[in-house]
Amino acid sequence: MPRDTAILEAYVPTILLLFIAGAMLTRIIYRALAMTDLYRLVWHPALFRASLLVCVCCFIGLSVYR
Template identity: 65%
Template sequence: MPRDIALLGAYIPAMVPLSIAGAALTWAIDRLLGALGLYRVVWHPALFRASLLVIVCGALGLAVYR
């Protein structure tokens, strides 16, 4: 995947669509973990969600740029 993507004549970094996809994937994982009741044993749910977003976006970036 190239480092820049042309979108309507403007170049955007490739991490922008990956971050959007990572946010959508994180939302789906968050809903699943909430339905399973995992957040009852998590100390700080907001921090857990933020770190989950970083992990998912980082994994997508590594998968594409490796």
């Protein structure tokens, strides 16, 4: 995987694109948890969303850069 990706003649770090993909995937997971009503079992919703974002982004990053 290249370290930089050219988008419209501008170099963008690949990790930024992975973070955007992780944020979209986190949003989909969050919506699914909210629709199934499992989200009410979470003790601290903001902390859960932040840790879910970190876990998803790390998983994507490790799977791409491995």
